[in-house]
Amino acid sequence: MLRVEHLEAGYGDVPVLKDISLNVAASETVAIIGPNGAGKSTLVAALCGLVQPRAGRILHREAEVTRMPAHQRARRGLGVVLEGRHLFGELTLRQNLTLAAAHARADAGAKPKIEDAIAEVLELFPFMRERLNDAVELMSGGEQQMVALARALLLRPEVLMLDEPSTGLAPLVVKQIMSTIGVLRSRGMSIILVEQNVALAAEVADRAYVLSVGRVVHEVAKGEWPRFLADDSLVKAYLGG
């Protein structure tokens, strides 16, 4: 579904990602874990087109998207919830959702009507029904995180990338978001979950890549989570736990 080959990227003259290779199969949930500053958010930015790679390739469904502009990637099925959410704060919830629905991926059968698409996503987030006319900047952090998730879903992504969706939120909200990710996973969406909390990542992800200073330093294969979590020295070595 998504393949990354020897990706290098950075800001200005500063290299951040040094040599990243990974792949995500259809219907798979893959976690990206690693300490602060490892380059996880930079990787997400490169995958969704906000940071231009210096070298390497990104392939989506075997087609190269390495230099494709961000808005085209969003429209072809690479959805993202960025760190910091990047919502349209002054606009209403309805306007935020409408914008995403209007730019949804069109190749998977007929595009549903905007109202129908929004109604469908509201089933996942019933609290939003009462808040459609509120400016999203007036919502709580947890609510905004769900708005960001709903907005990404309205693009009808094949691959959904989530950059630390649980950071800074109350445990109950985190639980809610993780269970929503579980629902999406069971629907067959491919998911890339960036998470600093390893235990949380282990709950929802099939596999994981461990990032450190811009490189993949370890892979947690399918079924290897218990061994990885049990081995304190591994976790400490990679995550500085």
Next chain:
Amino acid sequence: MTGGLLLQSILTGLTNGFVYGLVGLGLAAIFRGTRIVNAMQGDFSLIGGIAAVLLLEKLQWPLAAAMAAAVLLGALAGWLVELILVRPLRKRGGTEDSYLLLTLGIAFAVSALVLYFVGRDSHALPGIGGEGIIVVGDAAIRVHSVWLIAIGLAVMLLLRLFFTRTTVGLSMMAAAIDAEGAATTGIDVALMRTLTFVLGGLVGALAGVLVGPLVTVHYEMGLLLTLKGFAAAILGGLSNPMGAIVGGITLGLVESIAIVTVSSGYKDVIAMTILIIIMIVMPQGLLGRKLRRGG
């Protein structure tokens, strides 16, 4: 001051105010959409005004057709300015002051081009409704001014609907509020920035064909209008394009009342003094608001 004189200065102030407001509206829309202070906004008006004059005088087009074509030419000018000059500068990492310098340069260039090709004469543009006048009590207002105010109001309302109800308008807002959020929502941010300039050119040229019949069109009108529009936009709250109309009306009224109560020589001094006082009391402008991010 007699009631008739007061009423007259209110009518004049309203008319001028809508002109300043339209120029300010374009300035504020561009500032909001691109964070660029467009020092050539008044030159879109010059382009629109001079195009209408030439179409009328040289090609004998009917007034309505000449005005409509001139407004479209303004939109085209906005598109070209963004595509040929602003966008390349952005790709090279232009800063706020470099955009200001760039647009100021374009302003002088447009003015020089008009001087070279059209000359230094002032050109009168006929008003909508000719020289017709409506008498209101002891005062009078030109039919053209009534049209100007009506069109100004209509543009304000249409733009409001455009920015809140249409996908393109909302996308322009979204791209202005959060470019990265917009791009990852499938919005072509670069295209929205271009459209912002197209809109700025269109509104600017509209202001030009509407003000032409009141003050005549000449090669130096651009910078003067930019200054008045800038004051209107700041007064209304630079990040709220609708505020520019309110700011423009305030500026127009203060000016025209200053003329009759003090003296026309001091009108700019008095107007600017009052504006400064308003800005000290309301630093965000009359309708402004702090830009806030969700969080």
